[in-house]
Amino acid sequence: MSKSEIRKEALKARLALSPAEVRQKSALILKQLMTLEEYRRAAILMAYLDCRNEVRTGEFIRQSMEQGKKVAVPVTDLNSNRLAPSLLINYPKDLAPGAWGILEPAPGCLRPLEPEEIELVLVPGVAFDERGNRLGYGGGFYDRFLLQTKVGTFHVAPAFELQIRPQVHPGPHDCPVHCLITEKRVIRTGSINTFELRQEGAGESSMA
Numbered sequence: 001m002s003k004s005e006i007r008k009e010a011l012k013a014r015l016a017l018s019p020a021e022v023r024q025k026s027a028l029i030l031k032q033l034m035t036l037e038e039y040r041r042a043a044i045l046m047a048y049l050d051c052r053n054e055v056r057t058g059e060f061i062r063q064s065m066e067q068g069k070k071v072a073v074p075v076t077d078l079n080s081n082r083l084a085p086s087l088l089i090n091y092p093k094d095l096a097p098g099a100w101g102i103l104e105p106a107p108g109c110l111r112p113l114e115p116e117e118i119e120l121v122l123v124p125g126v127a128f129d130e131r132g133n134r135l136g137y138g139g140g141f142y143d144r145f146l147l148q149t150k151v152g153t154f155h156v157a158p159a160f161e162l163q164i165r166p167q168v169h170p171g172p173h174d175c176p177v178h179c180l181i182t183e184k185r186v187i188r189t190g191s192i193n194t195f196e197l198r199q200e201g202a203g204e205s206s207m208a
Contacts, residue, residue, distance in 0.1 A: 011126055013162045027059070029158045029159075030057070033060065034063070044120075045064065047122040049074075049103040051102050055159060057122060073104060074145070083142065085113045095109075119153055121154070121155050128180055132177045132180065132190075133168050133176050134176060142175070143173055143174055147175060159180055159181070178191055
């Protein structure tokens with residue numbers, strides 16, 4: 001099955017979930033996420049704002065802010081085809097529909113953060129395999145963004161079990177996630193992203 005066929009099939013299956021199923025499964029997924037040591041340690045994190053039956057993140061954002069964590073959300077720059085993190089202060093009052101109708105900080109509520117400041121990133125996607133490879137919507141926004149985060153930043157994808165596929169055909173510039181969480185399991189992928197590999201290679205060269 002090709003990437004486009006996997007994307008189409010996975011989107012169809014996800015969109016077929018009822019609101020009650022999305023709500024119930026999302027609660028199970030995010031409850032597991034918030035027990036992870038990486039989440040507990042993270043003082044600054046970035047979460048996507050869900051749309052089109054993605055795992056819901058609203059309650060996760062709310063609870064994280066109540067715990068005193070700093071929470072950023074992505075702002076889409078269509079001119080540069082990049083994402084930029086912006087700190088939330090008032091949730092959900094800071095938000096307004098942005099690119100493709102997805103919520104993001106309104107123009108008067110932009111509070112930029114550097115990608116290197118973020119310790120944990122919630123990564124959306126259409127489909128994943130158990131090695132952490134991710135099939136997104138085709139724009140490459142998250143792959144480019146994740147490469148800007150520092151070594152040690154934890155990349156975790158909340159996903160419904162129906163989004164886990166045997167193979168998603170990753171490309172050379174795709175950035176796998178370190179952990180997948182579904183309503184049924186937590187998958188530690190063991191993946192090292194391209195940036196980490198590059199940094200490790202630089203370290204080995206300097207020691208040679």
